[in-house]
Amino acid sequence: MEHDSRDIRRLLGRHEIRPTKIRMAIAGLLFDGLDKHVTVDDVIALARARDIKTSVASVYNTLNYFAAAGLLRRVTVEQGRAFFDTNLSAHHHFYFEDEGRLEDIPAGALQISGLPKLPKGREIKSVDVTIRL
Amino acid sequence: MEHDSRDIRRLLGRHEIRPTKIRMAIAGLLFDGLDKHVTVDDVIALARARDIKTSVASVYNTLNYFAAAGLLRRVTVEQGRAFFDTNLSAHHHFYFEDEGRLEDIPAGALQISGLPKLPKGREIKSVDVTIRL
DNA sequence: ATAGCTGCAAATGCTTTGCAAGGCC
DNA sequence: GGCCTTGCAAAGCATTTGCAGCTAT
Numbered sequence: 001m002e003h004d005s006r007d008i009r010r011l012l013g014r015h016e017i018r019p020t021k022i023r024m025a026i027a028g029l030l031f032d033g034l035d036k037h038v039t040v041d042d043v044i045a046l047a048r049a050r051d052i053k054t055s056v057a058s059v060y061n062t063l064n065y066f067a068a069a070g071l072l073r074r075v076t077v078e079q080g081r082a083f084f085d086t087n088l089s090a091h092h093h094f095y096f097e098d099e100g101r102l103e104d105i106p107a108g109a110l111q112i113s114g115l116p117k118l119p120k121g122r123e124i125k126s127v128d129v130t131i132r133l
Numbered sequence: 134m135e136h137d138s139r140d141i142r143r144l145l146g147r148h149e150i151r152p153t154k155i156r157m158a159i160a161g162l163l164f165d166g167l168d169k170h171v172t173v174d175d176v177i178a179l180a181r182a183r184d185i186k187t188s189v190a191s192v193y194n195t196l197n198y199f200a201a202a203g204l205l206r207r208v209t210v211e212q213g214r215a216f217f218d219t220n221l222s223a224h225h226h227f228y229f230e231d232e233g234r235l236e237d238i239p240a241g242a243l244q245i246s247g248l249p250k251l252p253k254g255r256e257i258k259s260v261d262v263t264i265r266l
Numbered sequence: 267a268t269a270g271c272t273g274c275a276a277a278t279g280c281t282t283t284g285c286a287a288g289g290c291c
Numbered sequence: 292g293g294c295c296t297t298g299c300a301a302a303g304c305a306t307t308t309g310c311a312g313c314t315a316t
Contacts, residue, residue, distance in 0.1 A: 020289085020296060040280080055298040060281065079215050079305075080280065094251075097258065109249035116242035118227075118266065125230065125265040132258040133251065153271060153314085173305080188273040193306065212280080213305065271314070278307070288297075 003031055015069045025052045026062050030072070035087035037075065037102035075102060077130055092129035105131065136164055148202045158185045159195050163205070168220040170208065170235040176217075208235065210263055225262035238264065 003011075008027045012019045029046045030036060038046075043059050063084050066072040075083040077095045083102055092105040112127065136144075141160045145152045162179045163169060171179075176192050196217050199205040208216040210228045216235055225238040245260065 018290090018295075022297070057282080057299075058297055061297080064282095076209060076211050078209050079212050082212050082280085096255075103252075105249050109247060111246045112262070113244050113246060114242060115264075116238050119236075122229075122266040128261075128263045128265065129245070130261045130263075131248075132261065133255040151270080151315095155272070189305095190274075190307080191272055194272080197307095215305085268316090269314105270316100272312085274310095274312105276307105276309080278305105280304090280306105282301105282303070284299105284301080286297105286299095288295105290295080291293100 003028070003033060007031075011071070015071050017065065017069050017071070022052075022054050022058055023062055023065075025050075025054070026059065027066070027071075030066075030084075030086050035085070035104060037083045037085050037093075039081045039083055041081075075128075077102065077132075093131070095130050095132050097132055105129075136161070136166060140164075144204070148204050150198065150202050150204065155185075155187055155191055156195055156198075158183075158187070159192065160199070160204075163199075163217075163219050168218070168237060170216045170218050170226075172214045172216055174214075208261075210235065210265075226264070228263050228265050230265055238262075 005024060005028065008024055008031060009019050011031060012023060012027060017023060025047065026043060029043065029050065029052075030038065040056070040059050040063060043063065044054075044056065047054055047059070063072060067074045067084060070088070073085040073088055075085050075093065077083065077093070078100075081100075085102070087104060089107065091107050092110055094103045094105055095101070096103070110129065112129070118124065138157060138161065141157055141164065142152050144164060145156060145160060150156060158180065159176060162176065162183065162185075163171065173189070173192050173196060176196065177187075177189065180187055180192070196205060200207045200217060203221070206218040206221055208218050208226065210216065210226070211233075214233075218235070220237060222240065224240050225243055227236045227238060228234070229236070243262065245262070251257065
């Protein structure tokens with residue numbers, strides 16, 4: 001399931017993101033049909049490998065912008081680096097501490113039951129489960 | 134359930150931590166019988182409020198040392214600051230995003246079932262559940 | 267005496283911001 | 292033309308580290 005630039009343009013459009021050159025290029029790297037967990041450095045390396053010229057600041061700008069627009073999910077497993085997850089469906093993660101790597105836990109392979117009563121007036125924004133290995 | 138300095142000394146001894154002045158003082162702030170989720174800044178403020186003279190580096194040293202010795206649990210919910218949890222029993226957390234505050238989810242109020250098959254040769258170091266509110 | 271702590275300051279690492287130049291509708 | 296984006300360099304923060312002096316055994 002490869003995505004061509006028309007697919008990428010539609011994807012950005014659906015999230016009301018203006019399809020600039022850098023955004024198209026980075027989205028093209030990320031949304032190729034495979035789920036990914038990337039850091040900013042990963043994206044810079046990916047871009048370099050495809051001769052996409054950009055800057056650290058722009059990669060941060062773009063990933064943050066995508067996350068705010070709901071195109072990426074930010075995942076925090078350790079202080080320091082942030083991961084961005086291209087898989088937006090409800091799922092959880094294995095974290096390989098020695099490798100600093102995330103991996104999806106297959107949907108349905110883990111269930112949470114008996115959600116606790118919430119403090120009043122609050123609603124759940126997300127439920128994050130990380131299994132550290 | 135107040136702890137006097139003899140209790141603190143025993144606690145450190147049980148974890149093979151040499152009871153230096155600063156360590157005794159910081160442990161005294163943290164282990165008063167109430168569960169806490171503190172940041173480094175919190176500890177510095179607590180220390181200052183009790184006229185304990187110390188430095189940023191020593192608070193980091195001490196909290197990291199306690200965490201490595203199993204006296205504290207490090208909790209990561211956002212990049213930036215780290216939390217240290219004095220509650221060592223198996224439990225999970227609410228995270229109040231707007232306040233940057235953690236709260237324990239009562240034990241038993243939430244269950245996980247159907248743990249997924251692990252990548253071979255791996256074992257679980259911890260299962261962390263964070264419910265963001 | 268000696269091994270280990272403490273604390274200052276400098277360094278590190280990731281991320282954000284200020285701002286000038288460039289691109290796009 | 293005017294607004295948004297890009298990218299460089301500088302700034303910002305939390306954290307770590309180097310190291311000299313101190314402490315306690």
